[in-house]
Amino acid sequence: xxxxxxxxxxxxxxxxxxxxxxxxxxxxxxxxxxxxxxxxxxxxxxxxxxxxxxxxxxxxxxxxxxxxxxxxxxxxxxxxxxxxxxxxxxxxxxxxxxxxxxxxxxxxxxxxxxxxxxxxxxxxxxxxxxxxxxxxxxxxxxxxxxxxxxxxxxxxxxxxxxxxxxxxxxxxxxxxxxxxxxxxxxxxxxxxxxxxxxxxxxxxxxxxxxxxxxxxxxxxxxxxxxxxxxxxxxxxxxxxxxxxxxxxxxxxxxxxxxxxxxxxxxxxxxxxxxxxxxxxxxxxxxxxxxxxxxxxxxxxxxxxxxxxxxxx
Amino acid sequence: xxxxxxxxxxxxxxxxxxxxxxxxxxxxxxxxxxxxxxxxxxxxxxxxxxxxxxxxxxxxxxxxxxxxxxxxxxxxxxxxxxxxxxxxxxxxxxxxxxxxxxxxxxxxxxxxxxxxxxxxxxxxxxxxxxxxxxxxxxxxxxxxxxxxxxxxxxxxxxxxxxxxxxxxxxxxxxxxxxxxxxxxxxxxxxxxxxxxxxxxxxxxxxxxxxxxxxxxxxxxxxxxxxxxxxxxxxxxxxxxxxxxxxxxxxxxxxxxxxxxxxxxxxxxxxxxxxxxxxxxxxxxxxxxxxxxxxxxxxxxxxxxxxxxxxxxxxxxxxxxxxxxxxxxxxxxxxxxxxxxxxxxxxxxxxxxxxxxxxxxxxxxxxxxxxxxxxxxxxxxxxxxxxxxxxxxxxxxxxxxxxxxxxxxxxxxxxxxxxxxxxxxxxxxxxxxxxxxxx
Numbered sequence: 001x002x003x004x005x006x007x008x009x010x011x012x013x014x015x016x017x018x019x020x021x022x023x024x025x026x027x028x029x030x031x032x033x034x035x036x037x038x039x040x041x042x043x044x045x046x047x048x049x050x051x052x053x054x055x056x057x058x059x060x061x062x063x064x065x066x067x068x069x070x071x072x073x074x075x076x077x078x079x080x081x082x083x084x085x086x087x088x089x090x091x092x093x094x095x096x097x098x099x100x101x102x103x104x105x106x107x108x109x110x111x112x113x114x115x116x117x118x119x120x121x122x123x124x125x126x127x128x129x130x131x132x133x134x135x136x137x138x139x140x141x142x143x144x145x146x147x148x149x150x151x152x153x154x155x156x157x158x159x160x161x162x163x164x165x166x167x168x169x170x171x172x173x174x175x176x177x178x179x180x181x182x183x184x185x186x187x188x189x190x191x192x193x194x195x196x197x198x199x200x201x202x203x204x205x206x207x208x209x210x211x212x213x214x215x216x217x218x219x220x221x222x223x224x225x226x227x228x229x230x231x232x233x234x235x236x237x238x239x240x241x242x243x244x245x246x247x248x249x250x251x252x253x254x255x256x257x258x259x260x261x262x263x264x265x266x267x268x269x270x271x272x273x274x275x276x277x278x279x280x281x282x283x284x285x286x287x288x289x290x291x292x293x294x295x296x297x298x299x300x301x302x303x304x305x306x307x308x309x310x311x312x
Numbered sequence: 313x314x315x316x317x318x319x320x321x322x323x324x325x326x327x328x329x330x331x332x333x334x335x336x337x338x339x340x341x342x343x344x345x346x347x348x349x350x351x352x353x354x355x356x357x358x359x360x361x362x363x364x365x366x367x368x369x370x371x372x373x374x375x376x377x378x379x380x381x382x383x384x385x386x387x388x389x390x391x392x393x394x395x396x397x398x399x400x401x402x403x404x405x406x407x408x409x410x411x412x413x414x415x416x417x418x419x420x421x422x423x424x425x426x427x428x429x430x431x432x433x434x435x436x437x438x439x440x441x442x443x444x445x446x447x448x449x450x451x452x453x454x455x456x457x458x459x460x461x462x463x464x465x466x467x468x469x470x471x472x473x474x475x476x477x478x479x480x481x482x483x484x485x486x487x488x489x490x491x492x493x494x495x496x497x498x499x500x501x502x503x504x505x506x507x508x509x510x511x512x513x514x515x516x517x518x519x520x521x522x523x524x525x526x527x528x529x530x531x532x533x534x535x536x537x538x539x540x541x542x543x544x545x546x547x548x549x550x551x552x553x554x555x556x557x558x559x560x561x562x563x564x565x566x567x568x569x570x571x572x573x574x575x576x577x578x579x580x581x582x583x584x585x586x587x588x589x590x591x592x593x594x595x596x597x598x599x600x601x602x603x604x605x606x607x608x609x610x611x612x613x614x615x616x617x618x619x620x621x622x623x624x625x626x627x628x629x630x631x632x633x634x635x636x637x638x639x640x641x642x643x644x645x646x647x648x649x650x651x652x653x654x655x656x657x658x659x660x661x662x663x664x665x666x667x668x669x670x671x672x673x674x675x676x677x678x679x680x681x682x683x684x685x686x687x688x689x690x691x692x693x694x695x696x697x698x699x700x701x702x703x704x705x706x707x708x709x710x711x712x713x714x715x716x717x718x719x720x721x722x723x724x725x726x727x728x729x730x731x732x733x734x735x736x737x738x739x740x741x742x743x744x745x746x747x748x749x750x
Contacts, residue, residue, distance in 0.1 A: 085523030
């Protein structure tokens, strides 16, 4: 599939530090892309370069097959920054209209789209309310509508679910899926790993201004698996060791085993089957993104611990 | 450009549609005018008809105290104090003065004025003045045998006419008219710079504290946002001024109709006492020589200096607004370097209206940070008489250059500052942002 966004060796320096040093990756059209990283990793700077707020000091961005041109491409991008807000004293309808016109929509187009989205998310009665009268969740919803209103090709959401209750979070999540199905590409930036695991196809992890991980969620999990399996045996409380695996942990008849190098999961099963032990369940334990994230981020701080297993 | 226009429209409408705008624009001047009208009304009204009985036993006045306006004098002879008291109680008159047989005007003997109720200040001084005038006349006549009229003409000084090299006679009233117009225009610009400058600053701070800045910056260039805001608020200022001018004209026409007494106060005629007639004569002379000033040029220059001065300072105010966080105290300390030149301008203006061709006045009217106020104070004195064309043109050119460069520098600070949260910004950092390339 074609890439909607290609970053080529982007660099951005602030007076004293490197905010982004040489980051490159591609984002496929129609995918939900996760941009992860701890605080201060350079995510916001990266997003600001993608949205044309900052110019990169080095490198370039290709947007939709062409060199990124902030002035004309801005209408194809919807950005919901982490530091977001609305004019408190302005009526919601007028505000949505104003912000849509600022994106470059005509007044008629903007009205039509606002009516559509307000109806869709049951916000029609809000038109004449002021933002200061809305709850935090409601204004988040409004902010989301304002971001996607002009049907951008690329939607960038920085911590979109903060402040939302589960019901509204699900509503927004469904909208995000819907937009992706209709061909929108979504960049999703967050620290909340369970959301990333649930939503994103592809992720990039940045830390200290550099890219550390790049791949699909499945691939990354495979890459970081530690050959650990959970096995549940019928009626057995103390299985014998074999050269194929080590037992790491035991809870009643459930065991966590680590398969040694050169052996496969079949060797483990064979070991028990030969002994006539009934295997009730057998699962591979994949690390959660959270574990991977924490492991890597902590690892990059001290070089000696880089990419070491973090189970102990 | 189109987006700048959108921003300006929002800034303008959101302010003009607010109730406080209506309140400050229409109600405030109305309240002030109403207040003045009330004061004038009561001062006019309070001098009720007042009748004074003069028991002139020594026949000093000879019945010659003029009864003018609200105060009238009646002359009696040989009335007893008891009788007078009864007649005051009956309200035949409000008070009486007894001039005894032995009264000697030349010896400055004192007179006692007795009244039923306490007499108001205005009436009191009026009575005093008239009686004293009559006494003075009497003294002059009796000791020197000349009338007061003759004495006045002896004392009057000869007139000295001030003229410029071009041979145009400059009367006093024109100089004072220039001074008044100069002072008022300079002061108006001072007020405009402060009111609308801080309005821009608060607008920028609002965008920062409500965290909408980044949302908008993702669709509009920071420069467009800043210029839109400055333009919109500038338009609010122009509209507000237009309304004020219309209101003033309207009230000037309307007020004398509502309160007839006003006419006497604003256009003093022969009915007033000698002193007031003198000063108000000068006043009406000043008023009439206002017409002699080049009003078209003054208004044109005013609009130019108003707009350019506003553009120069508002972008600086915007830059300050963009770097402060929620803390208004922080804004105070950052504002100081901006308010200093404005206050300096006022100081220079004071000396410029008194000496419009002095070195300080010329410098102040050329230097872009002070020229909007100082030059506006000098222009009413005459172009090219007091302000040569080269000074005017140079001052305008420097001011345009000035606002272009402050806007350019401020835009660079604004661009960085508006997206910066939580950190207190030092002057060093701000100047680094301003002078950084790209």
